[in-house]
Amino acid sequence: MTSRRQTLALFAASALLPWPALAQTTFDHTYAAWDALLKKHVRWLPDGKQSRASYKGFAADRAALKTVLGNLSAVPQASFDGWSRPQQMAFLINAYNAFTVELILTKYPDLKSIKELGSFVQSAWKKKFFTLLGEARHLDWIEHEQLRPRYNEPRVHAAVNCASIGCPALRDEAFTAAKLEAQLEDGMRRFMGDRTRNRVRGNQVEVSSIFKWFREDFEQGHGGFKQVEDVFARYAEQLSDQPAEQAALKARTLGVSHLDYDWSLNDAVR
Numbered sequence: 001m002t003s004r005r006q007t008l009a010l011f012a013a014s015a016l017l018p019w020p021a022l023a024q025t026t027f028d029h030t031y032a033a034w035d036a037l038l039k040k041h042v043r044w045l046p047d048g049k050q051s052r053a054s055y056k057g058f059a060a061d062r063a064a065l066k067t068v069l070g071n072l073s074a075v076p077q078a079s080f081d082g083w084s085r086p087q088q089m090a091f092l093i094n095a096y097n098a099f100t101v102e103l104i105l106t107k108y109p110d111l112k113s114i115k116e117l118g119s120f121v122q123s124a125w126k127k128k129f130f131t132l133l134g135e136a137r138h139l140d141w142i143e144h145e146q147l148r149p150r151y152n153e154p155r156v157h158a159a160v161n162c163a164s165i166g167c168p169a170l171r172d173e174a175f176t177a178a179k180l181e182a183q184l185e186d187g188m189r190r191f192m193g194d195r196t197r198n199r200v201r202g203n204q205v206e207v208s209s210i211f212k213w214f215r216e217d218f219e220q221g222h223g224g225f226k227q228v229e230d231v232f233a234r235y236a237e238q239l240s241d242q243p244a245e246q247a248a249l250k251a252r253t254l255g256v257s258h259l260d261y262d263w264s265l266n267d268a269v270r
Contacts (some may be wrong), residue, residue: 027075029087030121034068037061037138041046042172043268049194051169052268055108057103068098073131076218080133086177089151093175094250096142098158103139103266104163113263114163127260152216154225157210158187164199166208176258197259199241205232205254212258229256 041057042052058065063135072095081087103117103124111117118124125143128136147156161170168191175183192198197208211218213226218228225231229252232239236249264270 027071029090030176031090033064033071034094034098037064037172038170038172038174041268042170044169047194049169049190050165050196051264052266052270053163053170054268055100055101055104055265056269058104059108062105062221065098065102068104069130072098075133077133084177085151086180089147089153089156090175090177090180092142092147093131093156095160095171097170098141098145099142100131100163102159102182102267103129111265113265115263118156133188148214148217152220152222153184154214154220154222154231155184155188157193157214157217159184161266163266164262165264165266166260167192167266168197168210170266180211189235189238192235198239200242200245200249200254203248203254204257205239205249206259207232209258210260211256221265227252232256 005203007175014068037058040061041054042051043054044051072091075091078092083091093163104111104114107117107128114124116124119128123140124140125140132142143156146208147153147160158168159169159171159175163170168187171183171187172185191208197205202223218225218231225234232254233250233252235248239249240246
């Protein structure tokens with residue numbers, strides 16, 4: 001049993017810790033507060049492949065969102081470095097999506113696309129408007145300097161959401177380490193099954209420009225992918241309902257073309 005003297009000593013020691021260090025002793029890896037906001041303000045469309053975000057609803061709950069962002073910003077690099085790979089990935093994906101919502105709210109409802117938040121000299125994704133792991137960051141830092149190069153997981157492209165119609169859906173739940181694999185795979189299957197963004201037409205497989213912009217990510221061997229056509233073969237049942245087209249996808253005999261990307265805001269009021 002802990003003595004009164006030991007208890008007082010522990011209390012005195014904890015008082016010397018900086019606030020972020022204290023915060024991380026109780027960091028919520030279930031992301032319950034962020035999860036609650038997503039469940040409240042994100043809805044799947046009837047096809048179950050696309051989602052829409054109620055930015056009006058997020059704006060009404062701005063204080064709760066700010067608390068979520070503050071908790072993310074309070075995580076020190078040392079704590080993050082001690083986490084497992086799934087914990088790190090879930091943290092970075094949630095941070096990307098949550099800070100993207102916050103970025104939209106800085107001008108909402110007076111915008112039709114996230115691109116309007118950028119300029120000729122600096123894109124919206126290069127704006128350093130938040131703190132993460134102890135430094136000022138931008139969204140591209142999370143995606144292109146952390147998630148893509150460090151974890152070799154191409155399905156992350158179906159997890160981070162750029163607040164646009166053309167982007168894979170924003171989930172109505174937070175990512176967690178315990179569910180990360182299932183969430184990544186589910187997100188990829190929904191994305192590949194969305195015929196507005198990926199489909200077979202004639203002797204072509206028409207796919208999202210994501211497969212053009214990040215082709216190398218899908219050709220680095222993860223999941224057995226050696227070429228981007230391997231991705232289409234794996235998700236043949238999502239890309240087409242026709243057995244002949246599925247067979248052609250698996251045989252990798254179809255040509256590949258890329259669809260235009262819709263940068264319109266994924267707003268529920270649309």
